Amino acid sequence: MEKPVVSEQLAARIAKLAEPAPRRIIFKLQSNTSLDINRILGNFKEVVQRIYSQQSYSILWFRCKDGSITVAIAGTRPVIAHVELFLAHGRMSGLFESGKIVYAGMGAGSFEAHVERQLRQYEVTSVQHSFGGTNP
16 A cells, blocks of 8 residues: 655654654544644643643644544653543543544554554645644
8 A cells, every 4th residue: 555645744753753752642633623733732731741740752743634633642651641631631621522542552663554544544734734843
């Protein structure tokens, strides 16, 4: 099967997340209404900072053809462990309707394979993308 065509920036972010990290996770967010990814990830980053203080992690996200958003995070154990709580809180608070973990693990090869699987649903759009950022 052919690899999906993605921008150079997105490919660079994927490579960055495949670099050595204690843990990795990929999850999908869905909602019947428009997802405000900046608000959603802002909430995640704020809570991680407040609860866990200085933690190291990198995030990338992209929109899929079905309207969902795929988020991938590589980082320390507390950050990755927080994702399950974040998904439960996000559903209860109305940030999104559903959140599903697609991959959680340590291996870079397995992580890249799962990202590639998610990229088959990637939608090239003219809307804003974020290729994440690195928090020290």
